[in-house]
Amino acid sequence: MPLRLTLFGEPLTPTNERARCHASHNLVSTPLPALPCRLLHNAPAAGDWNMAVDDVLLDTVADQGLAALRFYRWGEPTLSLGYFQAHTERSRHSSSRALPMVRRTTGGGALVHDHELTYALTLPASSGHTKDPTALTCLVHRALSEALASLGFPSEAISTCAAAIPAADQPEPFLCFQRRSRGDLLAREASSKKLPMPAAEGLHKVCGSAQRRRRGALLQHGGVLLGRSRHAPELLGMMDLGIEPGGCIPDSDFCETLAEAWATRIAETAGLTLAPSELSQAEQQAAQTLMEERFRSTEWTQRR
Amino acid sequence: MKPEELLYAKTHEWVAIEETDGGKTATIGISAYAVESLTDLVFIELPKQGRTVAALESFCEVESVKAVSDIYSPVAGEVTEVNTPLADALEWLSDDPYGAGWIAKVKITDDAPLAGLLDYDAYQKMCAEEA
Numbered sequence: 120m121p122l123r124l125t126l127f128g129e130p131l132t133p134t135n136e137r138a139r140c141h142a143s144h145n146l147v148s149t150p151l152p153a154l155p156c157r158l159l160h161n162a163p164a165a166g167d168w169n170m171a172v173d174d175v176l177l178d179t180v181a182d183q184g185l186a187a188l189r190f191y192r193w194g195e196p197t198l199s200l201g202y203f204q205a206h207t208e209r210s211r212h213s214s215s216r217a218l219p220m221v222r223r224t225t226g227g228g229a230l231v232h233d234h235e236l237t238y239a240l241t242l243p244a245s246s247g248h249t250k251d252p253t254a255l256t257c258l259v260h261r262a263l264s265e266a267l268a269s270l271g272f273p274s275e276a277i278s279t280c281a282a283a284i285p286a287a288d289q290p291e292p293f294l295c296f297q298r299r300s301r302g303d304l305l306a307r308e309a310s311s312k313k314l315p316m317p318a319a320e321g322l323h324k325v326c327g328s329a330q331r332r333r334r335g336a337l338l339q340h341g342g343v344l345l346g347r348s349r350h351a352p353e354l355l356g357m358m359d360l361g362i363e364p365g366g367c368i369p370d371s372d373f374c375e376t377l378a379e380a381w382a383t384r385i386a387e388t389a390g391l392t393l394a395p396s397e398l399s400q401a402e403q404q405a406a407q408t409l410m411e412e413r414f415r416s417t418e419w420t421q422r423r
Numbered sequence: 424m425k426p427e428e429l430l431y432a433k434t435h436e437w438v439a440i441e442e443t444d445g446g447k448t449a450t451i452g453i454s455a456y457a458v459e460s461l462t463d464l465v466f467i468e469l470p471k472q473g474r475t476v477a478a479l480e481s482f483c484e485v486e487s488v489k490a491v492s493d494i495y496s497p498v499a500g501e502v503t504e505v506n507t508p509l510a511d512a513l514e515w516l517s518d519d520p521y522g523a524g525w526i527a528k529v530k531i532t533d534d535a536p537l538a539g540l541l542d543y544d545a546y547q548k549m550c551a552e553e554a
Contacts, residue, residue: 202484202491203466227489250460250553252490300488330490334434337490 154246154389156186157396158382160375166197166221166232167414171406172398173239173340174224174413179402180241181336188385188393189239190378192371196233196350199223201295201329206421211293215350222420225329225340228295234346234356236374240385244335248389255339256302256328262384263304263326263343269380271364272357276307280324296324296344296354303327304343309361323355343377424521426455430537431546432497434479437521438540440531447531449498455520456550463488464513470527474502478536483526496529498536504528 161172169191176187198209198218202225209220215231240259242248248255260279268274280303291298304326328341344356357363386393398406413419429437435457439450458464466486476482481493482502505527509515515523531537541549 203468203486224491225489226486226491244553252462252487256489328489332490332492334493334495 152390153392154186154242156188156386156391156393158393159187159189159191159396159398160378161189161191163192163194165194166199166219167410168406169193169237170199170221170223170414171410172402173241173338174409175398175402175406176239176241177224177331177333177336177338178405180243180338181334184243184245186243186246186391187239187241187396188382188391190374190382191237191239192235192374193232193237195219196231196348197221198350199230199232200420201225201227201229202331203423204229204293205423208293212351214352218350220420221414222422223329223340225331225338227300227327227329228291228298229293230295230327230342231348231351231354232342233348233350234358235342235344236377237340237342238378238381239338239340241336241338242389244337246389249332249335249337252330252337252339253302255337256300256330256341258388259328259339259341259385260302260304260326262388263381265384266377266380267357270377273362276309276360276362277325278305278307278322279303280305294351294354295327295329296351298327299324300327306357306360306362308355323360325357345374424450426521427543429521430497430540430542432479432495432540433549434495434497436495436497438497440537443530447534448503449500449529449531450525451497451527451529452520452525453494453516454546454550455517458517458520458524461485461487461490461492464516467510467513467516469505469507469510470496470502472502472505476500476502476529478533478539494526497540498529498531499533500529500531502527503530 176189179185196218198215198220200206200220200222202223257279264277267277280299280301303324305322306325308321308323326341326343328339331338344354346356346358347354382393424439429439431437431454435454437452437454441448464485464487468484470482476496478497478499479495482496483494485492485494506525
């Protein structure tokens with residue numbers, strides 16, 4: 120059944136324009152055999168639960184080959200640290216200091232999860248997408264740019280980052296969205312918009328992803344920065360740049376619509392056959408245990 | 424070490440076995456194929472000396488630009504030596520994966536997992552199938 124997209128009652132016309140994705144990445148160009156993939160839309164939850172569920176889904180795909188695409192939000196504004204970041208680094212970022220903190224199993228910098236739509240994609244080695252991490256990141260981000268275009272965002276304002284900034288020998292910023300890696304999704308602010316936080320060349324990072332590999336399988340998760348958070352006021356989201364369709368605000372309905380459009384395009388590009396799903400009872404129990412024993416524990420959060 | 428003379432795990436670690444004091448010690452690293460697919464390594468957390476590991480247990484982690492990957496011990500035993508300078512010289516993993524890029528030595532306590540390792544030809548075949 121075709122997806123009908125509406126925003127505030129107005130039908131939207133999907134555009135076929137693709138956002139630029141720099142050609143240095145070897146994107147999948149030939150169709151792969153369709154891979155069954157579970158599609159989960161989860162209610163907003165605490166950070167330690169969200170990270171536990173992503174980790175359980177990685178175990179599921181590593182052990183059983185069951186791929187999953189999950190969309191979720193956060194029950195309260197939360198700071199997540201990259202796996203190798205020192206917890207003491209959070210003192211560098213005063214505006215998020217009061218937030219609950221969770222350590223991810225994936226790399227990269229810290230995120231303030233607030234006005235955000237988050238996704239997690241788990242794939243088995245047999246999918247053919249786990250060999251080139253950057254290509255998979257670019258694939259998912261390009262699917263997002265197409266989904267945004269279908270919702271009325273101008274496709275010419277959205278692009279992917281061609282090269283990492285800063286260079287490898289320079290210290291990286293604490294926040295993920297202040298870093299630049301190849302494949303990051305960037306949005307250009309409207310020239311007419313007077314922004315409180317202008318970015319270099321008018322390009323703001325609006326989606327970044329990180330990965331964890333386990334026994335040949337892969338978890339990739341990341342967030343779309345929809346709106347500015349008071350806990351990270353230096354970052355602007357999709358809805359702050361003056362490029363959003365009129366009246367568009369990052370509410371639950373919008374997140375649901377965006378997730379549907381994004382999932383459809385990920386499936387098309389990655390060769391996935393999506394089927395609505397929920398966590399099994401065993402997965403819920405495993406996530407509960409992981410949440411209590413790992414992601415909620417000080418030993419884990421402060422392990423570095 | 425010559426890659427042709429090593430054994431390999433399906434998770435892309437290499438193993439060199441030597442007889443020591445009536446027992447066996449495994450020197451462990453990751454293959455050139457694995458290093459290439461990990462790309463742009465920025466950090467490694469090495470195993471701790473004295474740690475006991477089970478076969479196929481994660482005992483080391485590497486971070487590339489944004490991906491964290493586990494490295495598994497292909498053998499069971501005790502970590503007796505760690506290549507600590509590697510943490511500050513990650514280029515050794517790509518420049519000399521079978522020499523200076525070794526990760527740790529494990530005194531083997533159970534020979535059984537060795538039977539599951541691949542020889543060079545079998546490992547090359549597996550990599551060709553994955554590519």
